Amino acid sequence: MAVPLSQMYTVAKYVLTQKAKGVKRYPLVLMLEPLFRCNLACAGCGKIQYPDHVLDKRLTPEQCWAAAEECGAPMVSIPGGEPLIHPEMPEIVRGLVARKMYVYLCTNAILLERKLEDYTPSKYLTFSIHMDGLQEEHDLAVCRDGVYDTAVRAIRAALKLGFRVTTNTTLFGDANPDRVRKFFDEMMTLGVEGMMISPGYSYQKAPDQKNFLKRKKTRELFARILSNRKGSWRFNQSPLFLDFLTGKREYQCTPWGNPTYNTFGWQKPCYLLQDGYAETFQELMSGTAWDRYGTGRNEKCADCMVHCGYEPSAVEDTFGSWSGFSRTVQATLMPNTR
Secondary structure, X not given: OOOOHHHHHHHHHHHHHHHHOOOOOOOOEEEEOOOOOOOOOOOOOOOOOOOHHHHOOOOOHHHXXXXXXHHOOOEEEEOOOOHHHOOOHHHHHHHHHHOOXXXXXXXXXXXXXXXXXXXXOOOOEEEEEEOOOOHHHHXXXXXXOOHHHHHHHHHHHHHHOOOEEEEEEEEOOOOOHHHHHHHHHHHHHHOXXXXXXXXXXXXXXXXXXXXXXXXXXXXXXXXHHHOXXXXXXXXXXXXXXXXXXXXXXXXXOOHHHOOEEEOOEEEEEOOXXXXXXXXXXXXXXXXXXXXXXXXXXXXXXXXXXOHHHHHHHHHHHHHHOHHHHHHHHHHHHOOOXX
């Protein structure tokens, strides 16, 4: 199983509590960006194109903890930039873990092996390693040779010390399905807890624009990758979201499911789009015109099938009815039978 039972129970209890209260819009994962600075310049990234005075900004531990408490989501994902560059990241993580929030610290792992001594293994802390394929594909994606091997060494070191480790993989139009499937085998052999996969979002400022996927191509690619899924593959995401990627299921985006807080404030409407910022989480929730976003509502959302918008939709489907829960159970136990 890719996610511990204690975490599954916490998330399920949280979602069912929100539904029992009649809450229509609630966060599932806080996307916490303490900085935008990175030690890589990936061709498909649109997060590092800011001027230096913005890249030099950092959220303080106190700001991070306050945002997590204000949001109230049971899980916190810390992307970037590269979070391990932040000098106070160990303190930020310790504070979130002390609050019993499940933290996914997203990193390219270049600094991870030397930073492991700054962290303590916990069921509340997972290192989510950016891995975009096998060595050739990954090093090409991050525009630097040797990063794949560095990440593999860091994964082994972290697992040896008892840390939870997952991978996150962003795929583009040039992905080779057979190579991706081989990559899944490699990650399972390494011993990671689970894998997360998603199509890339077409950032306007990303250097590589030619390989962003359109919706039809996304479904074709993921259908080929996930057909005859191996029982050994463990995914750290909803099986219904994987069905959505392959075209077996239709969802509308749930942009409030993974709200983003960074050095500018609460980002409207989501991690991927920037239509202004709110000073508080409540202002974000009440002051955002949510109906303006999603496929068929906004041209910037037309081809987006990214996990941060549609994973919450799949979770809502799971807990929205007994039939949705039944579909999730079936998709988990028998992924190739539907």
